[in-house]
Amino acid sequence: MRFLKIENLSKSFGGLTAVNHVTFQVEQGEIMGLIGPNGSGKTTLFNLISGFLAPDKGNIYLGEKSLVGLRPHQICKRGIGRTFQIAKPFSHLSVMRNVRTAVFNWERTISGANRESEGLLKFVGLWSKRNESASSLTLMERKRLELARSLGTHPKFLLLDEVMAGLTPVEQQKMIELVKKIREGGITLIVIEHTMQIIMTLSDRIVVLCFGEIIAEGPPQAVAQDPNVIKSYLGEKYRFA
């Protein structure tokens, strides 16, 4: 069984401890929601897992192997993909070539990479835009492109950093369906999201961060009723409907 294990992970920036002794495990096939107020260390945690930051303490295991010390592209090759909170398409490349760049991670031939990119663009609904330059895309399309690109590397684990943020409710609904389809394809997901309704319907399990520490962990309903979570994240008087 492949799993992703975070063990006692800590990271400080100067005097600020962004991630403080965090320990959790992600099982294969699940969707794990990661929530917490602004500045609680969610994105820092993603940056640590994907190798963009080095942890001060602790370890990250994929199966038996530690990922600490590897560079981001090496971690990507081990099977951990990610998206960025602010979508970062390669603006001057066409939509098609944006995705193809990711597919070259494992595919050697141009024709093979084109074929795979075609499938991915159809999957996220950007096939009609394949020849446009990525800079001409709307926010929704950028987020979809970001998703297609991270899928292009053939990840086993995918870290989604607020792929729903800034979308209209209709667009969000479409995105939720897309994320569910990705899980059905056998990819394990860790999802950062702010909208409670989305994270509740999407996740099998939720981890709640506050000031860099885990304050609750469990199935969505249990987490939503946890007094600590209500206090620190949802506000004192919040009642979960």
Place this chain on the structure above:
Amino acid sequence: MFKKSIANSLFLWFGLILIVILLPFFLPPYFIHVLVMILFYAYLGTSWNILGGYAGQFSFGHAAFFGIGAYASTLAFVNWGISPWLGMILGGLLGMLLGLLIGSLCFHYGLRGPYFALATLAFSELLRLISLNLDLTGKAMGILIPLKGNAPFSFQHESKIFYYFVILLMFIGVLWITRCIDKGKFGDYFTAIREDEDSAEAIGVDTFAYKLLAILISGFLTALGGTFYAQYFLYIDPAITFGVGNSIEIFLRPIVGGMGTVYGPLIGASVLGPLGEVTRGLLGGYQGVHLMIYGAILVSVIIFLPNGIYGWLRSLKKKHRD
């Protein structure tokens, strides 16, 4: 209809090739010289473009590679009688070695944008000062390459047509390499690095290795250009090889023509070359005036056509289609 268009484009290509081959035989030496310089700077610009345009690592010191190539083949020829053709390969390899040094230092320490540009400038200045003070390189006097007359094996000929075909072949070679890069994985990777390094890393691009690859290819090719220059003018000195002015000449054409495109540097060279000649011809009597006009035209191109002439032509074409 389809067949006809293929036949038409074949005809067009055949005609173009014929013109390019026959042209120098009907032109006076001065015009051949203009053509040689256009192709020469198109060659250098295209070599620079692989690193500066595609991979987005703006080198302000490409004269370093150029000078290494020029001095390597020249010293090997003058001191040991080694044919500049072999010296050219030697220069290319040394250019690669310099690329390895600059690249592994700069990219390891994460120098980006203006910092990388300044570091490359520092390397070229370093080499200029070294060549200015070493007896081996003839100090400020430079090196005169002994005349051999019509000696194609020593990379020399009295006719400019010889040099025209040499630089034509070199340019076609570098154009072909750029086209291969542009179409395939390297082009995707280089552009991804230019556009967003973090995103590129996140999807499995070893940004360090590919930036290094870009500087190795670019350094090798630019050094070959240095040897061509030495053999064409048969004289080199520290300022014309390693000088800042030379670095600027190298990246000017791709900027004007269109960075990160296959044909941009050629277009830039084709516009700037004749422009420089015409302004000098018309206003040569007034010291420096032709340079001012040349400069003014340059500034306007950079302000009004930020994507270069090629980018502008492409946007015109797109507008026309829509």
